[in-house]
Amino acid sequence: MQLLLTAEEKQAFETLPTTLKDGWNISDETSTAYETPETLAIRYEMSSLKRHPQTKKILETVKQGKFEQAIMDGIPEDMLSDLFFTIGATGLSTIIKKLAAESQTDDDLAGLSSLTTIRHQLLLANASIHS
Numbered sequence: 001m002q003l004l005l006t007a008e009e010k011q012a013f014e015t016l017p018t019t020l021k022d023g024w025n026i027s028d029e030t031s032t033a034y035e036t037p038e039t040l041a042i043r044y045e046m047s048s049l050k051r052h053p054q055t056k057k058i059l060e061t062v063k064q065g066k067f068e069q070a071i072m073d074g075i076p077e078d079m080l081s082d083l084f085f086t087i088g089a090t091g092l093s094t095i096i097k098k099l100a101a102e103s104q105t106d107d108d109l110a111g112l113s114s115l116t117t118i119r120h121q122l123l124l125a126n127a128s129i130h131s
Helices: 008-013 035-045 055-061 079-100 106-129
Strands: 002-005 025-030
Touching: 002 008, 002 079, 002 106, 008 025, 008 079, 035 055, 035 079, 055 079, 079 106
Parallel strands: 002 025
Antiparallel strands: none
8 A cells, every 4th residue: 555645744654663554655745736825715715614513623623733533533425525625735734644643553544545645636736727
């Protein structure tokens, strides 16, 4: 399985037990096409997610550069794509950094892998808009 991590996220990942890290391929996330604060503010204002208590809490927490895994519990799957677009690669990086340091199982790392792939796709989309 593959993880696309920034240098800072790699450092967090390296703190995990060796037995957990074994078998994971780490690649560098080198894209830098992160959203501007203005872009994220527009996405937030346009989002209907702020009307839902669970997603509003996530949006507000990530906006502050924080993340607690427990706040993701119970988020309907059909809201995830809107959530990820709204918080952008910038917000996903906040989540990824936290999970890279706190993952405890291969399932946690599989979820982390999915998030790094989603972030990478957002970064590629951002780059195509600004090129």
